[in-house]
Amino acid sequence: MNILLALLSPVYAGQLLGTGILADGAFSGQSDFRIRYRMMNRLEPNFEKTHPYLHDYIEQIERLNLLVSKPKYSLGVQIDQVGLYLNKYILDDELKYSWQLYDDSVRAPSKDFLVVPEKAFYLYKGKNVEMGLGDVYASFGRGIVLNIVKNTDLDLDTSIRGTKAIVSSDMVELTMVSGVSNKQQLARLNPNVGVNQDIPHMISGSQLMLYGLADGQLTFGFHGMLGRFGRSEDNLLPAVARYDEGVDVTAGGVGLEIADFAGGDWYFELDSFHYFADEMIGEYETEAEKIAASRGFTAYGSSSLYFGSHVVTIEAKASKNGEKINSFTANDNWEVASAPSLEYERVITEDSAAAVNSNDIIGTRIRYEIPVKPNVFSPYVAVGILKDDDTTGLHFNDVPEVIVHPLAGFQWQQNGRLAVLNTGFRRDTRVSGNTYDQLIHMDGEFSTPLFGAEGLEINVSMWQFTWGDDDHHDFFEMQNAYVWRHGEHWDFTLYQDWSNNLQIQSRGNLNDELYAAFEAKWKPDDLSYFALLVGAYKAGIRCSGGQCRNLPGFEGMEFVYNQRF
Amino acid sequence: MGIQRYITYFFVISFFSLMSFTAHAGVGDNAPDFTLRNIKGKQVSLSSLKGKVVLINFWATWCQPCLAEMPHIDKYYKELKSKGFEVLSISTDDARNASRVKPLVKSRGFTFPVLLDKQTKVVKLYNPNKTLPYNVLIDRNGKIAWTKASYSPGEEVHIKKKIIEVLESP
Numbered sequence: 164m165n166i167l168l169a170l171l172s173p174v175y176a177g178q179l180l181g182t183g184i185l186a187d188g189a190f191s192g193q194s195d196f197r198i199r200y201r202m203m204n205r206l207e208p209n210f211e212k213t214h215p216y217l218h219d220y221i222e223q224i225e226r227l228n229l230l231v232s233k234p235k236y237s238l239g240v241q242i243d244q245v246g247l248y249l250n251k252y253i254l255d256d257e258l259k260y261s262w263q264l265y266d267d268s269v270r271a272p273s274k275d276f277l278v279v280p281e282k283a284f285y286l287y288k289g290k291n292v293e294m295g296l297g298d299v300y301a302s303f304g305r306g307i308v309l310n311i312v313k314n315t316d317l318d319l320d321t322s323i324r325g326t327k328a329i330v331s332s333d334m335v336e337l338t339m340v341s342g343v344s345n346k347q348q349l350a351r352l353n354p355n356v357g358v359n360q361d362i363p364h365m366i367s368g369s370q371l372m373l374y375g376l377a378d379g380q381l382t383f384g385f386h387g388m389l390g391r392f393g394r395s396e397d398n399l400l401p402a403v404a405r406y407d408e409g410v411d412v413t414a415g416g417v418g419l420e421i422a423d424f425a426g427g428d429w430y431f432e433l434d435s436f437h438y439f440a441d442e443m444i445g446e447y448e449t450e451a452e453k454i455a456a457s458r459g460f461t462a463y464g465s466s467s468l469y470f471g472s473h474v475v476t477i478e479a480k481a482s483k484n485g486e487k488i489n490s491f492t493a494n495d496n497w498e499v500a501s502a503p504s505l506e507y508e509r510v511i512t513e514d515s516a517a518a519v520n521s522n523d524i525i526g527t528r529i530r531y532e533i534p535v536k537p538n539v540f541s542p543y544v545a546v547g548i549l550k551d552d553d554t555t556g557l558h559f560n561d562v563p564e565v566i567v568h569p570l571a572g573f574q575w576q577q578n579g580r581l582a583v584l585n586t587g588f589r590r591d592t593r594v595s596g597n598t599y600d601q602l603i604h605m606d607g608e609f610s611t612p613l614f615g616a617e618g619l620e621i622n623v624s625m626w627q628f629t630w631g632d633d634d635h636h637d638f639f640e641m642q643n644a645y646v647w648r649h650g651e652h653w654d655f656t657l658y659q660d661w662s663n664n665l666q667i668q669s670r671g672n673l674n675d676e677l678y679a680a681f682e683a684k685w686k687p688d689d690l691s692y693f694a695l696l697v698g699a700y701k702a703g704i705r706c707s708g709g710q711c712r713n714l715p716g717f718e719g720m721e722f723v724y725n726q727r728f
Numbered sequence: 729m730g731i732q733r734y735i736t737y738f739f740v741i742s743f744f745s746l747m748s749f750t751a752h753a754g755v756g757d758n759a760p761d762f763t764l765r766n767i768k769g770k771q772v773s774l775s776s777l778k779g780k781v782v783l784i785n786f787w788a789t790w791c792q793p794c795l796a797e798m799p800h801i802d803k804y805y806k807e808l809k810s811k812g813f814e815v816l817s818i819s820t821d822d823a824r825n826a827s828r829v830k831p832l833v834k835s836r837g838f839t840f841p842v843l844l845d846k847q848t849k850v851v852k853l854y855n856p857n858k859t860l861p862y863n864v865l866i867d868r869n870g871k872i873a874w875t876k877a878s879y880s881p882g883e884e885v886h887i888k889k890k891i892i893e894v895l896e897s898p
Contacts, residue, residue: 189757189872193857228856232760234775237853284852288761300848306823312848314822315858331763333771374769382769422768430827465827467834474835478827503824508790532835538799541836574795581796581881608792610881618882648880689876727875 192229194726195351198222202699202719219719220262221248226351235289241282243349245358247275268360268398277358279348282322293329298322301340303370303386307434307461307485307502308414311344311366314497317705317712320347321497323366324402334375341367343402346497354715362393364491365405366499380422387415390499392440392491411440412488414500416461427468434461436488443490459484461502474532478505481525493520496712505547507570507587508706510604510626513666514591516704516711517557518566524551526566542573551591559600559635564591581610593631600631618648628664638664640703654684660701669716672699678716694723759866762850764818764843767830772816772843778870780814781894786845786855786862788820789828793879794861798838800884804891805840811895812868815840820851820858863887867894 199222223246230239250262264275271277284297300322303309313320325342343363349355368388376383390412391405416434436459438444447453461482468475482502489498504519505528511519518524526549534541547568554561572585584607592599604626612618625641640662647655660671660678671678680698687693702716759782763773774782785801787794798817805815817838819829823846833842845851848858855862855877865874873894876887 189760191757191872195857226857230760230853230856232758232853234758234761237760239852239856241856286853288763293763300852302823302847304823305826306846310823312822312846313851313858331771336765374765379768420769428830467827467831469831469834472835472837474831476828476831501822501824503827530831532831534835534837537835537837538802576796576799576881579882583792583796612882618880620880648882651883651886689874727877 189232190230191232192227192728194228194724194728195224195226196724197224197351197721199224199717199721200719201354201717218249218252218261220250222246222355223248224349224351224355226349235287237284237286237288239282239284239286240280242278243281243347243351244278245276245349245355247355250275262356264355265358269358277349277355281320281347281349282345291330291332293331295327296325298324298345299327299340299342301327301338301368303338303368303388304384304416304418304432304434305430305463305503306500307432307463308386308416308436308488308500309366309368309388310498310500317496317714318347318350318352319497319712321345321492324363334373336372336374337369338372339369341365343405344492344499346495352714360398361495362395362397363402363405364393364499365391365402380424382418382420382422384418384420385415386418387413389413390488409439411438411443411491413437413439414488426470427466429464429466431464432462434485436460436485438484438487440490443487445487456484459487461485463503465503472534472537476530476532477527478503478529479527480505482521483523486520486522489520504706505549506706507547507568507585507589509585509606510587510602510624511704511706511711512602512626512628513557513704514559514600514628514630515589515602516706517553517559518549518551518564518591519706519711520557521551521553522555523553524549526550539577540573540575543571545570559630560591560593562596563594565594566591579612581608583608596632598632600629602626602628616650618646620644620646620648622646636663636665638662638666640664640701642701642703652686654682654686656682656684658682658698658700660699662701662703664703667702667704667716668713669699669702669718671701672718690728691724691726694721694725696721696723757872759864759870759872760853762853764845764850767833767842767844772841774816774866775870777814777816779868780812781868781873781891782814782816782866783891784850784854784864784866785815785817786820786851786858786860787817788860789825789832790821791860795832795836796881797861797879797884797887799836800887802836802838802840804888808891808895813891813895817842818845818850819843820845820848820860822846822848865890865894867897873897 202219225244227242247264251260264277282298287294300312301309302312311323322345323342324345327340330337343365346361370386372384374382389410391408392411414436418432421429438457444456447456463480465478488500492499505526506519528547530545532543549566552563568589570587575582586605589602590599606624608622610620622644627639629637643659645657658680661676663676673679678699678701680696680700682696684694697720699718705714761775763771766772817840851858854864859877861879863876867873874890
């Protein structure tokens with residue numbers, strides 16, 4: 164009876180804490196409630212034919228994370244809920260939808276209301292053993308063959324729904340994971356329209372790490388994974404059916420870390436890939452071509468050399484057919500594995516996003532940190548040099564390119580004031596024809612206290628891109644925010660974007676290029692905040708964690724209530 | 729329509745019910761234990777610091793506000809370590825950025841222990857939305873005393889005040 168009451172009423176669940184099996188238990192969570200009025204009264208570019216009935220609608224989202232933990236175990240769930248309102252109309256006595264919450268692959272009692280138990284996990288923690296059941300995450304080596312972790316920066320959260328075990332001591336750690344992928348179905352920051360049923364993929368792998376070898380200087384690791392990917396026709400089969408089907412990919416490798424050797428720290432990793440699925444191998448004419456297309460490798464190395472507090476970090480990567488491992492999941496906006504990209508991800512364009520996910524690339528990045536006055540003034544210079552031989556997929560170029568990208572910047576911080584600046588210039592030169600596209604960019608932040616408890620913060624980011632001889636328009640974009648802090652509890656922000664990039668699918672609210680939005684944020688305490696935003700911001704490509712996503716723009720009004728407990 | 733109405737009612741009622749509950753829950757819960765490797769490859773457990781006031785600071789190499797906040801935390805760590813204050817600085821960088829953590833720590837001269845949570849292991853227990861930076865202050869009894877998300881210059885004064893409050897509490 165207690166369990167039934169607890170399920171029906173979280174208040175009753177709370178009262179149960181401290182009694183019975185929940186004695187010594189801790190109950191915590193986060194709730195994020197959003198309601199948006201989306202203004203859609205102008206046809207979006209390129210969508211005039213496919214969405215002829217655009218009109219405004221309301222979207223309401225609730226994301227609830229709950230966690231019960233005891234010294235030895237934790238139990239957590241994430242429940243997402245979305246409701247759409249004003250998204251339909253009646254024409255000739257017939258109900259028509261302008262914005263459908265989900266497509267026919269999803270079964271739910273209501274057309275405009277969806278509750279999804281996105282994540283659930285049970286973790287046991289013993290002295291040398293940790294066991295996870297339900298939604299778990301895994302990342303081996305430098306993430307080159309397996310890197311399934313939360314990427315909330317892009318509103319992505321794919322987990323492995325299955326089991327994970329870690330057996331460890333000071334010197335040895337064995338990780339084993341097996342399950343089917345579970346993509347987060349509902350978005351918190353992006354529009355929830357046309358949600359479709361996720362088709363899970365089977366992913367299994369293991370990693371053995373040996374720490375503290377050679378008087379603590381060496382760490383050695385072996386890792387491997389295999390995957391079987393679901394196809395659209397597998398929609399009706401249970402997810403566990405993937406275990407009964409042939410393997411689509413196997414990948415594995417070794418990693419070696421050497422600490423405090425020759426004035427620095429060193430890391431080397433070599434991984435190989437073997438593809439069996441035709442969809443991953445691609446087109447070929449001869450058997451030799453097929454064999455070459457079904458194999459891949461990635462080699463990655465890094466070296467950090469220390470000269471007092473000065474640090475030089477050198478990274479190098481060579482990869483061929485390593486990105487094919489993401490062939491089935493890239494369209495779903497998540498990746499099974501992502502190698503270190505050597506790119507500056509804070510400013511990325513449609514063109515450079517292709518290089519982030521290149522299937523045939525070699526290059527290096529060198530960064531020199533010069534702490535003139537540590538933690539007060541820390542400048543740096545960096546340069547990335549890459550040769551991208553991939554011309555398929557998202558690439559705009561039809562011949563290989565050599566990319567040279569020098570960067571410089573600093574962080575200065577003193578007496579409550581902060582200034583950060585990053586600037587760079589990138590040129591992608593095509594190996595034939597002597598033509599190039601180029602990018603010049605700058606982003607920075609300045610923050611200072613003003614009189615009394617007032618404060619000012621300015622964030623700017625701008626970039627100019629020229630396409631060279633491609634048949635595209637050059638463009639300039641910027642994303643700025645001006646924040647007035649009124650004491651501890653209030654922030655007032657003016658967002659201002661500008662873009663004449665024809666690749667992005669949004670238009671400004673002040674004119675076609677200019678966007679503005681105002682946000683008031685009230686933080687009554689350290690555990691909660693309320694925010695109200697009115698206006699528009701631009702769409703655009705954004706990369707984080709080696710993954711890139713086209714984020715839609717927004718125009719309208721949004722109210723947010725976020726609570727942690 | 730009937731089912732829809734009931735589902736809506738259930739969710740709305742549960743939501744507000746939960747909110748009313750949270751008003752009473754607050755902090756004071758036991759902090760879930762965890763074990764992670766530090767940047768030298770050694771295992772570090774939260775439970776090994778029982779009896780001390782611990783600040784868990786979640787950050788990432790690409791997170792600019794984190795890098796602005798960390799020098800202050802390092803300063804408080806040096807000042808208050810003798811009074812029983814410990815810091816566990818947890819890098820949430822995923823595996824692909826792991827080579828960039830130690831150079832950043834060394835170049836900035838941070839002295840607190842830095843742990844690697846490459847597999848989102850501790851983040852999902854303490855900070856499921858992965859807000860950065862994110863601070864969790866744990867008292868001498870192993871209970872969560874205070875949490876704070878995000879950082880703006882000037883807020884370090886508030887952080888220090890909370891640390892001292894918890895250090896001085898019985």
